[in-house]
Amino acid sequence: KGAGESTEGGGVRARSSLRSPCFSLSRSGARMAPLAAAAASASLAQPLWLLLALLSGAWVVGATSKEARKPNVVLILTDDQDTYLGGMTPLKKTNALIAEMGITFSNAYVPSALCCPSRASILTGKYPHNHHVVNNTLEGNCSSKSWQKIQEPYTFPAILKSMCGYQTFFAGKYLNEYGAEDAGGIGHVPPGWSFWYALEKNSKYYNYTLSVNGKARKHGGNYSVDYLTDVLANVSLDFLEYKSNFEPFFMMIATPAPHSPWVAAPQYMKSFANVSAPRNSNFNIHGKDKHWLIRQAKTPMTNSSIQFLDDAFRKRWQTLLSVDDLVEKLVKRLEFHGELDNTYIFYTSDNGFHTGQFSLPIDKRQLYEFDIKVPLLVRGPGVKANQTNKMLVANIDLGPTILDIAGYGLNKTRMDGMSLLPLLRGDSNVTWRSDVLVEYQGEGHNSTDPTCPALGPGVTHCFPDCVCEDAYNNTYACVRTLSASWDLQYCEFDDREVFVEVYNLTADPHQITNIAKTIDQEILEKMNYRLMMLQSCTGATCRTPGVFDPGYKFNPHLMFSNHGIQMRRLFTRSL
Numbered sequence: 241k242g243a244g245e246s247t248e249g250g251g252v253r254a255r256s257s258l259r260s261p262c263f264s265l266s267r268s269g270a271r272m273a274p275l276a277a278a279a280a281s282a283s284l285a286q287p288l289w290l291l292l293a294l295l296s297g298a299w300v301v302g303a304t305s306k307e308a309r310k311p312n313v314v315l316i317l318t319d320d321q322d323t324y325l326g327g328m329t330p331l332k333k334t335n336a337l338i339a340e341m342g343i344t345f346s347n348a349y350v351p352s353a354l355c356c357p358s359r360a361s362i363l364t365g366k367y368p369h370n371h372h373v374v375n376n377t378l379e380g381n382c383s384s385k386s387w388q389k390i391q392e393p394y395t396f397p398a399i400l401k402s403m404c405g406y407q408t409f410f411a412g413k414y415l416n417e418y419g420a421e422d423a424g425g426i427g428h429v430p431p432g433w434s435f436w437y438a439l440e441k442n443s444k445y446y447n448y449t450l451s452v453n454g455k456a457r458k459h460g461g462n463y464s465v466d467y468l469t470d471v472l473a474n475v476s477l478d479f480l481e482y483k484s485n486f487e488p489f490f491m492m493i494a495t496p497a498p499h500s501p502w503v504a505a506p507q508y509m510k511s512f513a514n515v516s517a518p519r520n521s522n523f524n525i526h527g528k529d530k531h532w533l534i535r536q537a538k539t540p541m542t543n544s545s546i547q548f549l550d551d552a553f554r555k556r557w558q559t560l561l562s563v564d565d566l567v568e569k570l571v572k573r574l575e576f577h578g579e580l581d582n583t584y585i586f587y588t589s590d591n592g593f594h595t596g597q598f599s600l601p602i603d604k605r606q607l608y609e610f611d612i613k614v615p616l617l618v619r620g621p622g623v624k625a626n627q628t629n630k631m632l633v634a635n636i637d638l639g640p641t642i643l644d645i646a647g648y649g650l651n652k653t654r655m656d657g658m659s660l661l662p663l664l665r666g667d668s669n670v671t672w673r674s675d676v677l678v679e680y681q682g683e684g685h686n687s688t689d690p691t692c693p694a695l696g697p698g699v700t701h702c703f704p705d706c707v708c709e710d711a712y713n714n715t716y717a718c719v720r721t722l723s724a725s726w727d728l729q730y731c732e733f734d735d736r737e738v739f740v741e742v743y744n745l746t747a748d749p750h751q752i753t754n755i756a757k758t759i760d761q762e763i764l765e766k767m768n769y770r771l772m773m774l775q776s777c778t779g780a781t782c783r784t785p786g787v788f789d790p791g792y793k794f795n796p797h798l799m800f801s802n803h804g805i806q807m808r809r810l811f812t813r814s815l
Contacts, residue, residue, distance in 0.1 A: 342619030365655030398432030584620030
């Protein structure tokens with residue numbers, strides 16, 4: 241077995257390429273010669289002379305196989321990069337090399353505005369209520385033993401490797417609790433990865449540990465050899481140099497940027513000196529008619545809070561400049577090896593971010609556009625340049641799309657998402673969704689936060705001026721709808737009030753006015769019913785018509801007032 245491949249725990253088993261369920265162009269010449277097979281399974285950490293020796297007999301034969309191979313796929317995943325507040329602005333090279341050469345999805349969302357649940361959705365193609373990762377803790381199923389046993393064997397990389405004959409490469413942040421001793425430590429390599437360079441725990445730029453195919457490699461504070469974004473770029477380029485030429489490849493590169501602690505490379509530390517967080521219409525205002533957690537924020541913010549968030553905003557942009565360099569190096573190397581024209585490149589983030597919206601200093605987790613909307617850029621074979629697509633897409637679509645590219649049908653999986661491939665190809669008459677589910681289970685502490693004793697226990701992520709970004713009952717579920725007639729968000733909280741927030745984003749793009757008490761009651765009831773359906777959906781039932789679609793069916797006997805009980809049961813069951 242290759243590094244990280246498993247046949248235990250009910251996972252998929254490796255099969256002969258002759259029986260592969262993935263259809264594609266001719267696989268002639270795709271059987272690996274012994275030397276090339278040895279090189280493909282060798283760690284990139286091996287001495288250069290050994291790798292060259294392994295590959296010396298493979299380059300000439302392998303060069304003729306590229307035209308017959310399935311497309312390659314590269315997924316670049318940033319950490320906490322918004323699109324609402326201009327998060328793509330610093331990435332000039334990325335915009336030129338991916339967006340301008342392909343397609344930009346202007347309505348791309350995450351099903352949960354937090355790192356670990358969102359990343360789990362990318363890997364599994366499932367909503368959080370189906371993969372059961374609800375927050376960034378082991379107790380919340382983030383990289384837990386349960387996740388490893390039940391979900392990891394069925395991630396799309398595991399299917400790509402075992403069923404479709406792809407060589408797979410991972411570098412960067414995996415899940416926030418990856419490497420925890422209680423869950424196997426860094427010796428655990430998830431099934432489906434041929435090469436594994438995973439960061440222990442959460443994002444850092446210096447002084448971290450990588451799991452290199454299950455072995456610890458510690459890094460210090462020397463920029464030239466330790467700056468994580470650059471290290472990820474270098475090991476990715478090494479993979480492209482020494483990979484097998486006989487198989488298609490999938491690469492997932494997950495950068496720490498622009499996540500805190502926002503440490504820029506030395507050459508970029510003075511960039512954007514005059515940039516500050518955008519002062520849009522929901523900046524530093526009271527969150528009137530919103531959930532109590534938003535209403536408790538102090539308005540106006542103190543000068544120290546504003547200075548802090550402006551500094552954070554600037555540093556976030558600085559860290560992204562190294563990501564921009566990574567993208568440029570990767571695209572140039574793909575072009576140098578003649579792989580670029582046969583490679584799809586996806587660029588996205590795990591969630592958005594806010595800096596001062598509704599007087600919340602900095603974080604994510606909330607239900608608003610600034611936290612749930614992310615960049616999504618794609619270039620690749622058959623994708624026309626300079627396109628913008630306004631269809632409603634989500635990160636649960638990435639797995640189905642990449643499997644579709646490999647020739648593996650969505651109906652063979654348990655995934656909730658849809659394949660974007662028809663949109664990438666520009667197919668006409670594509671029937672597409674009009675809504676997606678957003679769900680989050682709030683986090684809190686049983687003890688009182690020392691920075692905010694007045695709020696009592698149950699809150700977390702509090703700032704010195706007693707503004708808390710999360711709480712146990714910041715637990716909500718939303719239907720985000722985008723149709724020909726409506727641009728709407730409907731949300732319910734799992735609290736004593738069953739508090740409801742509704743926004744018409746056509747008239748109110750910054751979500752300032754909650755129209756829950758004024759919107760037509762029939763629409764309110766239909767949205768409530770649709771939310772109930774989506775919260776209990778799985779697989780194909782997550783892709784049924786939305787409220788404003790012609791095929792939508794509404795059962796008026798399910799009343800709005802009963803939904804709080806249903807919602808609590810679903811979130812409790814997800815634990």
